[in-house]
Amino acid sequence: MNLQSFLLMRHELVLIAITLIVLIAELATSDSRKSIIAPLALCLFAVHTIIGFLPMEYGSLFGGMFNSTPINGMVKNILNIGVLIVLLQAQKMFDSEINRGKVSEYFIVLFSTLIGMFYMVSAGDFLMFYIGLEIATIPLAALAAFNRGENKSAEAGIKLLLSSALSSGVLLYGLSMLYAANGSLFFDALIHGNYEITHLHTLALIFFFAGMAFKLSLVPFHLWAADVYEGAPVNVTSYLSVISKGAAAFIFTVVLYTVFHNYADKWQPMMYIIAILTMIVGNLFALRQNNLKRFLAFSSIAQAGFLLLGIISGTAMGMATVVYYILVYVFSNLAAFGVISIIEMHTGKTTISDLNGMYRTNPKLSLALMLALFSLAGIPPVAGFFGKFFLFTAAASVGTTANYILVLIALLNTIISLYYYLMPVKAMFINKNDSPIAYFKSDVYAKIGLAISLTGMVVVGFASPIFENILAACFGIVGL
Amino acid sequence: MDWTYTLAIILLPLATFLTIGLLDKSMPNKLAGVLGTASIGTAFLLSCYTAYQYFFVHGMVDGAYQKIVAFNMEWLRFTDTLHIDLGVILDPISVMMLMVVTTVSLMVHIYSNGYMHGERGFNKFFSFLSLFSFSMLGLVVATNLFQMYIFWELVGVSSFLLIGYYYEKPSAVAASKKAFITTRFADLGFLIGILLLSWYTGTFDFTELTQTTAIGGLAMAMPMGTSFLGLSIVSWALILIFMGGAGKSAMFPLHIWLPDAMEGPTPVSALIHAATMVVAGVYLVARLFPIYAIAAPDALTVVMWVGAISSLFAAIIACTQYDIKRVLAFSTMSQIGYMMLALGVSQYSEGSNLGFTASMFHLTTHAMFKALLFLGAGSIIHAVHSNSMLDMGGLRKYMPITFVTFGIAWLAICGFPGLSGFFSKDEILVAAMQHNTPVFIIAVIVAGLTAFYMSRLFFSVFFGKNTHYHHTPHESPKTMTIPLMILAFFAVFAGYIPFNEFVTSTGEPFHSHFHWNVAIPVTLIAFIGMGIAFVLYYKESEIPTKVTKALSWVYTTIFHKFYIDEIYLFVTKKILFGIVARFIAWFDRHVIDATMNGFAIVTNYVSVSIKGLQSGQIQKYGLIFLSGAIFFALVFIYLFV
């Protein structure tokens, strides 16, 4: 191991450096000049995002605890882009009197969770995986409770923290059994272990699955999600529902495909059931919501169900479609959250009925939200269509009748989802309102954020090299 | 010989229709009238020329008048063998029909210039007349079944438009609707018949269809064997085709539209509903006569009986009607029944094809005198402003020309010796007598009834009581009386055309002689009918009222046309459109649509009913989390191994 090896950890190290710079800046600036911290952090993060795209080498570090692979790098870049958009949308939040004092804390905590995710994504053993997971969760609970002035925010924080404690307990129990049964916690060792699958193995798988299903908010392990999403500040919600979920989905896929690839007979049926449950329950709950954040929370639960369709195939293509969908989802959901956060921050309105007649006063925002929702619903020409279609393709590629039926169920669920995705559209465009949200100018950062997401939403779909690169990177994951 | 010029006969009216129709109001009325008349006049002249060329210049080949395809082009291809062509066929019956149609049409055009004078839709009327002439001529010269069907539909629609000419009058609208729908229903049979026939023969073309050898082959082929309800498929096909003809020709039981169609302007009634369109059915059967006669005698029997029943039925009803045009309408129906009957009793062989010729003969003479009757009636209505015979009486003083011409037509239709009707009727009766006694008896009865009701009409209009008129009726203008006179001429002399020389089923002329043994008794019967009418209606008398009272039940039934209309109305309006259609509409909204909405409702319901899952209690979340994990552990450890 030499110094160059650290370049493999470029994403993480740069981010740690940025975190420290923010910390130092907080200490070094006087109270009156604190307002530069947020833009500073944003700029630094933008630089970090760009650095992430520089070509890099791949390899393994620390005795296999840290892996750097093409697909890892891609996922990290996707997460970076997502976080960049979240940060852009968050800028406005720091203008308010209440939050002005905690800007740097916000960034430090947020960046820490991102570092955790990076390590989780790159993990080569369950220890790093677990540590990453916890880093990505515990501080997030604090972020959810960021708004001190609000009951809901505190409630969201405690709900997230306690439920994640339970779930990580279960997950750990599963890992301990895996360790007992196989003698190692390193992915490599577990892949190549040759063993028959006993009840204990299955138990380990299921407990691990439950813990990850919690992170991904899959039914029936999803119940925390809606409450937390609703209570947390809108930017944290978007971070939770997009970035955190994306990272978890990726590593979940990797672990299933590598460590548990011998168990496919077990986890595939399990995932089959959970996928169906998740889509149906998520959609059914989303139907009735009026609060925009809660609405998107349930919609994102249902989206996770769709994501499983890609995972279930167990092929490189399946993994590629999952990563691709994460990318699509980053742009689409963040665009939706972006509009919602702009509206909430400028007017304090948070419900769908508040949107009534908004197109006539704020046409651009309305169009952006409409496109985002269409993308989530999987309607062309935006990327969501491609994402969903590929997921279905991946699920169908298994070729069994059962899988076709799964695809059919998923497709029928898209109809339900279309219904509720159209509700805000209806509110904005069709419903009449005597006093719609008045015209306002959104701040520059948020506009940039929206612009990035919208561009992404269009480009990701039509530009096929994106998908092709992801797919190319997905080959070579052990076990595929 | 180049016959292509015959195309002009058909295209001229079409051009006129388009010109007048598109220019519509921007064209002066006078010009439109003149243009329409001139174009049909030209067509008339061309027809005369064609007839002359066909019968006298081109003449017979191999002892028979041949079918000549003057023009033919492919219009639409279905399969390699089945294709619709548009063309012009010339043979004795089509040339004869060309003459009849253009003659009557020309007369009606001239007449309409006066009759329709000052009407708001004068131009529209003329464009429709041209459209009708075009369609009717196209029908006549059709080279194949499908072309016939095409123009068949077109005459139907022109008839619809013309009946509904007074579109602001609800009764006119209803009548036009009824006419169209009834004939449409009949056409359905026609269409299916065409489909059946063409599927077995592989062609629509008349020339191919009516080749006796081909028919012979057809008779040998499979369809004769395949039978349905005891009749061969070819018979069914031809019966269905005849159904179309029956609809257009107002044969029982598809006649219900004809009386109502009298809502149209009278010239229209004369042209379409007396002389030309309504005989299309007869023409259709005549056109396909070889197949009927050779391959499907059963179908021909049906034709015969339908004709016989219709003629009797209509004649009976005509005796009781008061609306002058309706009487004429029923009379038309009765006479067409006669023609059908004549076709039915004919055969496709030498010596026994008198009926065919008689039918065509009667078609021609009937066209002349019936058009005359209608135009005369129009003249009367024009003067009296009423259709009801009750409002008329003693008109001979006021309208001498009308009186005389109408009188000629009356005598002609009654079969007064020497006039056209006498000869044509006689031939029909002879043919019937030779073939089928019951039908002959019916025909004789009808002859008597015809004489009676026509005389009833004639006497009560021109003689009878002296009615008081609001303003004194006066003779119609020249434009109306001249056509009356011309037609009167034809009504008298058309009977002297030697039809057996020209128009026969095989194309070969045959010798025919006058049958005094039939003519004398029938003429006597006709005189009896006229006599009774004279007694009853020449002077105002109480007797008719007494008779009706005595036979009140029978009379009412007949007066209401045997309640056929009511039965139809019940079946269509009440059952089909009332119950069935409403039920379907209801079913669609409340069952099928409701099912679709039901999906949404159920989804919503489930959504509401599971909302308790999201209780907000973190410990319940935990419990569900744990139960989920345990459930999967149970399932995948113990059940799903």
Add this chain to the structure above:
Amino acid sequence: MIQGIELQHILIITTLMFFVGVYGFLVRRNLITILMASELILNSVGINFVVFNKYLYPTAMQGYMFTIFIIAIAAAEAAVAIAIIINVYRRYKTINVENVSEMKY
């Protein structure tokens, strides 16, 4: 390895401890007691790792190390949890978990 004690015995104890913790998590009303229950859970898993390492795979130190990190993470978690609980207490004036359910359905 504890001489004379079978691995399964220890595992039964830790498993029971785990589910006692779970039970506590599901029924306790006070947020802090719920936190305590979750510490029980983590603790039981920690014992598991140590025991496995000791009994089954002594050549490497994976189990021990995992336990150490579990302890560290538990500490961090407790710190954040308590901060949030205090925050909740300030907002709701109670830390009864059943009252902290403004958001539902």
Add this chain to the structure above:
Amino acid sequence: MNVIMFYILAAVILVCSVLTVTSRKILRAATYLMFVLIATAGLYFLLQVNFLAAVQLMVYAGGIVVLIIFSVLLTSHIEHQFELAAPSKSIPAALAAIAGAAICIASILQFDFTSRLAEQTTSPDIRQFGHAFLNYGDGGYVLPFEVISILLLAAMVAAIMIAKKNKQ
């Protein structure tokens, strides 16, 4: 001796665990929790993993429990007796816990541990731990060791962030 010691510790762990989740007074619950944690440390000693035992004592028993007691003092009345959990809540929870335990124990008992038992055991001393922590090759734990510091930093900052009052 070890056997007796083990069973004593096991008994303490189980009983105190149960008491932790059933005690109606919060401070007592905290105390029982401390007993559990100390007994766990005892178990580690028994297993001859002394470093771990020490960590357990210091971080868990010393740190976390104190933290918990602090917060108890801040948020609760010490004398306050909890109501018993409603049966509608406790019975399903108990059932779930029992079912879970049953499945886990069943799986454990079915698993063939005996064939995997190590032939000889080692007792890592603190030196070995030290080496492991700072080793970056195979069997080295320097990466998690460093990364966990980020968690600790983040947790600290997070706690401050939540507790921080606005300067006005």
Add this chain to the structure above:
Amino acid sequence: MDILSLFVVVPILTIVGILFTKGLKGTRVVAAVGMGVQLLMAFNLLFRYFAERRAGNTAEMVFQKAYTWFPSFNIQYAIGVDGIAVAMILLTSIVVFAGIFSSWKTEDLPREFFISLILLASGVFGFFISIDLFTMFLFYELAVIPMYLLIGLWGSGNKEYSAMKLTLMLMGGSALLILGLLGLYFNSAPNGGELTFNILEIAKVSIPHNVQMFFFPFLFVGFGVLGALFPFHTWSPDGHASAPTAVSMLHAGVLMKLGGYGCFRVAMYLLPDAAQQMGWIFLILTTISIVYGAFGAIAQKDLKYINAYSSVSHCGMVIFALLMMNKTAMDGAILQMISHGLMTALFFALIGMIYGRTHTRNIYEMGGLMRIMPFIAVAYVIAGLASLGLPGLSGFVAEMTIFVGSFQHQDVFHRVCTILACSAIVVTAVYILRVVGILLFGPVRNKEFETLPDARWYEKISMVTLILAIVAIGVAPLWLSDMIRESLTPIVTKLTAAAIN
């Protein structure tokens, strides 16, 4: 830029152009110019197509171009047209052109209206030029989704409900469709080789029988929903009733044709065995559609409902004829698509004009319009006559081809279905004449209507365009019929081969 892609590019350029305009006046001019160009291009395409064929090009599709898009799925942007597609493109451009003029007076949010309308149109064009199932489906969805806003925002009556119902049902159809497409894709190379979405490629392989049987219903019903197949037609009455004029025109006139087109181009062409075996089920459904729609129309009072049910009947006829699976009947089916597209567009345009003047669509509240607005009334009569199959207008050509074609089957089942279907022409006459009688003829029921104006110039453009097309096909059908027939050869060949098996 190849000749076909232009059909998608021009609408998009038009949309861009509209973005630069302000207000109704500029917008509609740009839209009209754009769609006028599109119409000219369609004619150009027609002539180029004929030239190509005359030059001896016998390829199944001409003007083919294929660019690989997603290599790993072998998704291509593959385009090409045969006679059928050319005909459909021509139909679409005519209807869109007329539609633009029918919405000349869209006061509310005109830019958005025209953009959505043209977006819809570009989806339709894209659908017809595609020979890759993926792009085809993409365009399909693109065409369906603007409907929601178009109905919801500019519609009338219970528009929100109708728009939602229509969107969800159509999307339900496309959900089934995706499954079918995936099934086709994964079975496109049964003997190894690269999977493909390309229709022409898939047509070359023979998909295993059980696979065909499984996926055929999905594909057929999926397209059938859009083609108003009974009992999935219920979106149609409500949707049409609520939609604004131009949208009804486009939707009934063109969009519903996507269903029929997909049915044969995808479902039947690619799964011929299943089509032969399961055809009878759908044949029963379509026979019901035809009769049921016609009877349904009799009992309605609302003009748009009448026309919507009539569309159900006529579109039923399309699928009915397709299922007869011989060249003549299928030829008729496509003629019927075109004919129905034109006349129903005309109907909806007229209904829009009448509604715009009288503000009611209840036929019993109107009457005698013939005197008040003769131009519109005459056009209505023409549309009605076309609908009931008057010779000389397009409906006749289509229906007769269908009937003759259907009658080529000699078994009793097909015959009975055919005769039942034929009987609908009588019922059609009934409801058409009923409307004409009540609405146009008779006395003027509402005196306030006496002074209403007749058609304006832009409305006349709209009407005349459509009427000309109807008459052109009605009078000279041979070129169209032959063009379609020759293009049907590969499809019919496959179906026939399947029948022998």
